[in-house]
Amino acid sequence: MPASAYGQLVALAREIALLTSTEALLSWDQETYMPAGALDHRARQLAYLNGKAHGLATSNAFRRLLDKAEGQTSETPYHAGNLRELRRQHERAARLPQLLVQEESAACAHAKAAWTEARRKTDFTNFAPHLQVLVDLARRKADLWGYTDEPYDALLETYERGARTRAIAELFDRLRPELAAIAQEAVARSAGRKSALPGGRYPVAKQQQLNAEIAASIGFDLDCGRIDTTAHPFCTTLGPRDVRLTTRYDERDFTSSLFGVLHEAGHGLYEQGLPPGDFGLPSGTSCSLGIHESQSRLWENHVGRSRPFWEKWLPRARELFPQLRKVRLNDFLRHLHRARYSYIRVEADEATYDLHILLRFDIERRLILGELPVAQVPEAWNAGFRELFGMTPPDAARGCLQDIHWSMGGLGYFATYTLGNLNAAQLFATARRQRRIAAGLEKADYAPLLAWLREKVHNQGGALLPGEIMANATGKPTQAQWHLKHLRARFLQNAKKS
Amino acid sequence: MPASAYGQLVALAREIALLTSTEALLSWDQETYMPAGALDHRARQLAYLNGKAHGLATSNAFRRLLDKAEGQTSETPYHAGNLRELRRQHERAARLPQLLVQEESAACAHAKAAWTEARRKTDFTNFAPHLQVLVDLARRKADLWGYTDEPYDALLETYERGARTRAIAELFDRLRPELAAIAQEAVARSAGRKSALPGGRYPVAKQQQLNAEIAASIGFDLDCGRIDTTAHPFCTTLGPRDVRLTTRYDERDFTSSLFGVLHEAGHGLYEQGLPPGDFGLPSGTSCSLGIHESQSRLWENHVGRSRPFWEKWLPRARELFPQLRKVRLNDFLRHLHRARYSYIRVEADEATYDLHILLRFDIERRLILGELPVAQVPEAWNAGFRELFGMTPPDAARGCLQDIHWSMGGLGYFATYTLGNLNAAQLFATARRQRRIAAGLEKADYAPLLAWLREKVHNQGGALLPGEIMANATGKPTQAQWHLKHLRARFLQNAKKS
Numbered sequence: 001m002p003a004s005a006y007g008q009l010v011a012l013a014r015e016i017a018l019l020t021s022t023e024a025l026l027s028w029d030q031e032t033y034m035p036a037g038a039l040d041h042r043a044r045q046l047a048y049l050n051g052k053a054h055g056l057a058t059s060n061a062f063r064r065l066l067d068k069a070e071g072q073t074s075e076t077p078y079h080a081g082n083l084r085e086l087r088r089q090h091e092r093a094a095r096l097p098q099l100l101v102q103e104e105s106a107a108c109a110h111a112k113a114a115w116t117e118a119r120r121k122t123d124f125t126n127f128a129p130h131l132q133v134l135v136d137l138a139r140r141k142a143d144l145w146g147y148t149d150e151p152y153d154a155l156l157e158t159y160e161r162g163a164r165t166r167a168i169a170e171l172f173d174r175l176r177p178e179l180a181a182i183a184q185e186a187v188a189r190s191a192g193r194k195s196a197l198p199g200g201r202y203p204v205a206k207q208q209q210l211n212a213e214i215a216a217s218i219g220f221d222l223d224c225g226r227i228d229t230t231a232h233p234f235c236t237t238l239g240p241r242d243v244r245l246t247t248r249y250d251e252r253d254f255t256s257s258l259f260g261v262l263h264e265a266g267h268g269l270y271e272q273g274l275p276p277g278d279f280g281l282p283s284g285t286s287c288s289l290g291i292h293e294s295q296s297r298l299w300e301n302h303v304g305r306s307r308p309f310w311e312k313w314l315p316r317a318r319e320l321f322p323q324l325r326k327v328r329l330n331d332f333l334r335h336l337h338r339a340r341y342s343y344i345r346v347e348a349d350e351a352t353y354d355l356h357i358l359l360r361f362d363i364e365r366r367l368i369l370g371e372l373p374v375a376q377v378p379e380a381w382n383a384g385f386r387e388l389f390g391m392t393p394p395d396a397a398r399g400c401l402q403d404i405h406w407s408m409g410g411l412g413y414f415a416t417y418t419l420g421n422l423n424a425a426q427l428f429a430t431a432r433r434q435r436r437i438a439a440g441l442e443k444a445d446y447a448p449l450l451a452w453l454r455e456k457v458h459n460q461g462g463a464l465l466p467g468e469i470m471a472n473a474t475g476k477p478t479q480a481q482w483h484l485k486h487l488r489a490r491f492l493q494n495a496k497k498s
Numbered sequence: 499m500p501a502s503a504y505g506q507l508v509a510l511a512r513e514i515a516l517l518t519s520t521e522a523l524l525s526w527d528q529e530t531y532m533p534a535g536a537l538d539h540r541a542r543q544l545a546y547l548n549g550k551a552h553g554l555a556t557s558n559a560f561r562r563l564l565d566k567a568e569g570q571t572s573e574t575p576y577h578a579g580n581l582r583e584l585r586r587q588h589e590r591a592a593r594l595p596q597l598l599v600q601e602e603s604a605a606c607a608h609a610k611a612a613w614t615e616a617r618r619k620t621d622f623t624n625f626a627p628h629l630q631v632l633v634d635l636a637r638r639k640a641d642l643w644g645y646t647d648e649p650y651d652a653l654l655e656t657y658e659r660g661a662r663t664r665a666i667a668e669l670f671d672r673l674r675p676e677l678a679a680i681a682q683e684a685v686a687r688s689a690g691r692k693s694a695l696p697g698g699r700y701p702v703a704k705q706q707q708l709n710a711e712i713a714a715s716i717g718f719d720l721d722c723g724r725i726d727t728t729a730h731p732f733c734t735t736l737g738p739r740d741v742r743l744t745t746r747y748d749e750r751d752f753t754s755s756l757f758g759v760l761h762e763a764g765h766g767l768y769e770q771g772l773p774p775g776d777f778g779l780p781s782g783t784s785c786s787l788g789i790h791e792s793q794s795r796l797w798e799n800h801v802g803r804s805r806p807f808w809e810k811w812l813p814r815a816r817e818l819f820p821q822l823r824k825v826r827l828n829d830f831l832r833h834l835h836r837a838r839y840s841y842i843r844v845e846a847d848e849a850t851y852d853l854h855i856l857l858r859f860d861i862e863r864r865l866i867l868g869e870l871p872v873a874q875v876p877e878a879w880n881a882g883f884r885e886l887f888g889m890t891p892p893d894a895a896r897g898c899l900q901d902i903h904w905s906m907g908g909l910g911y912f913a914t915y916t917l918g919n920l921n922a923a924q925l926f927a928t929a930r931r932q933r934r935i936a937a938g939l940e941k942a943d944y945a946p947l948l949a950w951l952r953e954k955v956h957n958q959g960g961a962l963l964p965g966e967i968m969a970n971a972t973g974k975p976t977q978a979q980w981h982l983k984h985l986r987a988r989f990l991q992n993a994k995k996s
Contacts, residue, residue: 018546021539022520025527033531034740037722041519041737041777048516224535239539242532279539 005068006079010281012062013086017280019053024238030109032228032246043109050105051098058094066090078283081463085282088161095144104137108409115407116231122397124378131406132374135367138411142368152368155412159289160419162465165365168415172358175418175480179354180388182484186339186351186491196335198323202254206320210254211247211261214313218299219450220245220265221272232404233260233346235267235296240279243271254321255336256347259300266299267292269450273458283461289413290478291457291466293420294427298453301350302428302486303446305336312444339491341389343398351491354421355388360403360414368411423470425482427457430474503566504577508779510560511584515778517551522736528607530726530744541607548603549596556592564588576781579961583780586659593642602635606907613905614729620895622876629904630872633865636909640866650866653910657787658917660963663863666913670856673916673978677852678886680982684837684849684989694833696821700752704818708752709745709759712811716797717948718743718763719770730902731758731844733765733794738777741769752819753834754845757798764797765790767948771956781959787911788976789955789964791918792925796951799848800926800984801944803834810942837989839887841896849989852919853886858901858912866909921968923980925955928972 002008026046034042056062066087074080111130118127142151152165208227216222224241233247245268247260270286278284286292303309307329314332318324324332339351348356363380366372372380381400382392393399405413431452432438440448456473467477500506524544532540554560564585572578609628616625640649650663706725714720722739731745743766745758768784776782784790801807805827812830816822822830837849846854861878864870870878879898880890891897903911929950930936938946954971965975 015546018543022524022543022547025523026520029523029527033724033726035720035722035724037719038737038740041740045516045520045737048513049520221535222533224533226531226533228531239536239543242536242539 005065005072006075006083009062009065009069009086010082012056012065014280016053016056019049019056021237021239021280023049023053024236028236028238028244030112031230031232031234036113039109039113043106046109047102047105051102054093054096054098054101057090058096058098062090063094078463082282085463089282092145092157095146096141100137100140100144104134104141104409107133107137108407111407111409112404115401115404119397119401122395122401124396124401127401127407128374128377131377134406134409135374135411137409139368139370150365150369152365152412155368156415157412159410159413159416160466161288162467163288163290163415163419168361168419169365171480172361172415172418175354175484176358178484179358179487182487182491183339183341183352183355186349186487187341189491190338190340193334193338195338196327196331197253197255198327199252200321200323201251202321204249204251204257207249207254207257210313210317210320211258213316214258215245215261215265215268217444218262218265218269218303218446219272220268224272225268227261227264233264234404235264235271237271240274240276240284243268254317259304260346262304263296263300266296269299269453270295270458273450273454274461275459278461281461283463285462287457287460287462287464287469288466289416290419290423291469293417294423295453295457297420297424298428302424303441303449305333305350305490306441307333308442308444310336337490341391343385343391343393344402346402350421351487352389354418357414357418359384359388361418363400364411364414419466419478422478422480422483423466425486426470426474426476426479427453429482429486503563503570504573504581507560507563507567507584508580510554510563512778514551514554517547517554519735519737519778521547521551522734526734526736526742528610529728529730529732534611537607537611541604544607545600545603549600552591552594552596552599555588556594556596560588561592576961580780583961587780590643590655593644594639598635598638598642602632602639602907605631605635606905609905609907610902613899613902617895617899620893620899622894622899625899625905626872626875629875632904632907633872633909635907637866637868648863648867650863650910653866654913655910657908657911657914658964659786660965661786661788661913661917666859666917667863669978670859670913670916673852673982674856676982677856677985680985680989681837681839681850681853684847684985685839687989688836688838691832691836693836694825694829695751695753696825697750698819698821699749700819702747702749702755705747705752705755708811708815708818709756711814712756713743713759713763713766715942716760716763716767716801716944717770718766722770723766725759725762731762732902733762733769735769738772738774738782741766752815757802758844760802761794761798764794767797767951768793768956771948771952772959773957776959779959781961783960785955785958785960785962785967786964787914788917788921789967791915792921793951793955795918795922796926800922801939801947803831803848803988804939805831806940806942808834835988839889841883841889841891842900844900848919849985850887852916855912855916857882857886859916861898862909862912917964917976920976920978920981921964923984924968924972924974924977925951927980927984 002011023046026042026049030042066083070083070087074083107130111134114130115127118124138155139151142154145154145157147153149164149166156163156165211227212222215227225243225245228244228246229248230246231248235243235245237243245261245264247257247264250256270292274286275284310329310332314324314329339349341352342348345353345356359381362384363372363377367374367377377400378396385399386392431449432441434452437448437452440446457469460469464472470476470478500509521544524540524547528540564581568581568585572581605628609632612628613625616622636653637649640652643652643655645651647662647664654661654663709725710720713725723741723743726742726744727746728744729746733741733743735741743759743762745755745762748754768790772782772784774782808827808830812822812827837847839850840846843851843854857879860882861870861875865872865875875898876894883897884890929947930939932950935946935950938944955967958967968974968976
């Protein structure tokens with residue numbers, strides 16, 4: 001037993017992490033391999049462990065140690081940062097009754113299964129009662145946590161510390177016309193550009209081979225991680241040396257699984273770069289989703305859709321998929337940089353992606369404000385979609401049922417995707433100013449870039465606020481200009497420049 | 499909260515099962531998909547949950563409820579059986595200090611990884627320190643549990659309630675000359691019989707297809723279970739509707755994975771046949787390993803190596819593996835019924851299998867008695883092997899490193915394999931006396947057999963003793979005659995009869 005209050009608090013936080021990382025395995029297994037019949041028991045296991053972890057995080061013992069450690073002089077700013085975050089987590093957790101936590105955990109396990117089924121049958125009505133339960137839970141949580149302006153703030157805080165709904169809404173309002181204009185012109189320029197991707201089968205096993213080689217080449221450690229198959233790609237951390245990615249395969253298009261892997265490996269590199277000795281502590285945990293998404297989007301888009309990347313990897317892809325032999329690099333890049341209005345967010349190109357986010361943010365905010373009843377979500381979705389994209393989703397699977405987030409109780413989450421895009425562009429623009437990094441990028445050697453991200457972002461863990469990470473790394477808080485500049489360069493100039 | 503002490507005790511037992519079934523997932527994942535780097539954290543998770551489950555099972559609350567429930571009149575014999583077993587489990591658990599339980603759990607996680615590595619490198623010295631730790635732990639546990647004759651009794655009791663080391667040793671001593679004689683003659687008769695299995699590749703994907711069809715056809719429910727790939731096949735239950743099998747694939751011989759699946763599906767049918775509402779209670783848990791192994795061996799050998807089984811399935815195998823088109827049923831059966839002395843237990847044919855068990859039982863017993871030092875295990879193994887098989891294992895991977903059991907702390911386990919063989923033959927001989935079952939067997943329709951096993955064995959759970967299950971089902975406790983009769987019929991008579 002460590003002597004100091006801080007040391008004992010750390011031991012308790014690590015104990016909680018044993019429970020939450022076990023929950024992460026239960027969830028990962030539910031998504032990847034669990035047989036359908038096992039759902040009820042799985043929901044009970046998750047609710048039980050969740051309740052235990054919550055019980056420890058809100059216990060008198062935890063509070064007493066926190067009080068005591070705060071009363072002692074912090075040995076380092078690092079300790080002070082951990083204490084500040086542990087206090088924040090404790091206060092937030094303590095406001096939620098254990099029963100609510102267990103209720104939510106079980107509700108999510110069932111909602112996830114119901115969502116999968118509803119999406120398959122493209123029938124919103126089967127999912128609606130589950131969404132109602134989760135919206136009600138989210139509003140109850142927001143009330144218990146408290147907020148200044150509106151309840152959505154309290155939910156947003158879960159994913160993006162310090163962010164405020166109104167500020168994001170204002171940012172999105174400013175961005176909307178610019179993003180819409182870029183999208184419109186990009187789509188117009190791409191119109192009539194044919195796919196450069198030849199037909200024929202791209203076998204899953206060969207896609208897996210290529211994806212693993214590429215993930216390893218950007219630094220993802222497959223001895224401490226793996227890549228599985230799910231309906232909805234994700235990245236999850238099951239332990240300090242256990243980071244698991246998933247993707248999905250389309251045998252007509254190898255780039256679908258590949259960009260899924262690049263995106264999730266971006267998340268995975270962040271998780272693998274956290275200080276492993278700090279697992280379970282704020283300093284060993286990612287900072288926010290807006291920072292997390294900056295890592296995935298950076299590797300997926302700024303690296304993975306660049307010319308030097310494919311100068312290196314197209315020849316390898318040609319070895320695995322002979323039908324690519326006649327595809328020229330320029331044409332392939334033009335293919336990757338096509339812009340189209342489409343229904344599915346995760347398949348959207350960079351030029352139109354953020355429009356999907358603006359729509360979701362608006363709908364979620366109104367759901368939580370109580371302005372939009374659950375039953376009217378499909379209608380509101382389709383109306384908002386028409387306004388932004390000029391077309392109507394043909395069914396709910398390509399409309400409001402497409403994303404997994406709500407079924408996981410993840411209300412308040414979506415805005416962080418666009419924050420991530422902004423952060424990604426800002427970090428990448430800053431990093432490439434360094435000669436070694438820029439030289440590495442030119443020859444698809446990503447070790448210098450990764451080293452910079454490790455130092456500026458990954459190793460920082462979560463003891464700093466997102467704005468502090470960005471300011472320390474780039475000299476400025478999150479700004480939109482870099483992202484807009486990147487989109488214009490990629491979509492509105494000669495394709496050769498991108 | 500249920501009103502009666504019995505009801506509250508049941509609720510507590512179910513809570514413990516939430517923890518132990520989560521441990522089962524952690525272990526399953528360790529064997530199937532976990533990246534190597536994750537080991538340390540996994541060991542900590544397992545030790546933590548194990549400690550929590552042990553804490554609950556030995557708590558004052560558990561004991562008080564047990565005392566109180568025992569003091570009240572049992573409503574049914576079923577309640578009385580559960581109480582008797584919960585008392586026994588509680589007393590045994592309470593004798594082990596929590597620290598020892600956690601120590602063992604972590605030691606096993608590490609030993610399993612060390613064993614995998616040692617077997618790969620065929621180097622016993624790397625595994626020896628781990629085995630020493632586990633033998634010491636086993637002896638400490640035996641001392642804490644107590645025993646009348648010798649410490650091995652206390653370990654055996656974990657796997658086979660009511661069994662005694664001396665009685666098994668006497669049984670094995672009686673069986674040894676008979677088994678050796680059968681093996682010798684069977685091997686002699688098979689000598690020079692060529693393999694009827696044509697060369698060429700048997701692709702894993704097609705093996706998986708056939709295995710899944712066969713598992714489903716004998717009644718294994720794949721909506722409440724699955725089949726994965728591991729170095730060492732096993733069956734594990736992660737919840738009342740979540741039973742997972744594993745096998746391994748040899749692309750030169752499809753029967754290797756298939757008999758692995760039939761064996762594990764036999765275990766799986768037992769688990770899927772336990773009363774699902776009693777999950778976590780003795781009445782919802784298997785009776786003993788000797789009963790469990792009777793189910794796996796029954797389906798693997800008595801069903802899976804029979805003529806009617808292959809009358810049905812050889813045509814299907816020919817569709818999947820064209821090289822089988824010219825193989826005649828008689829030749830294929832003669833191939834399946836070949837007997838050979840071989841080094842690896844799990845690949846041994848029925849005629850020689852039990853000899854592998856006699857060897858292990860003897861070595862384990864002497865290890866636990868302290869008569870055999872860990873360092874001398876390879877030597878003792880090879881000497882014993884020479885005596886029984888007339889040949890010396892060429893290396894440790896084909897000798898004392900071949901089995902996973904010790905690395906899982908499973909000392910006291912092996913004897914139940916031969917008990918399982920005896921029980922399988924006795925149950926099968928009894929069942930097939932019923933006309934409906936016999937008629938089903940002739941046309942490879944196993945529903946009547948499964949219904950009988952469900953009633954006589956699976957639904958019984960673990961509230962009865964193994965001897966009671968056998969006596970209720972067959973009129974007699976476990977006897978060797980049926981197994982010997984089966985081996986003689988299969989190996990020492992005309993192959994057509996088998």
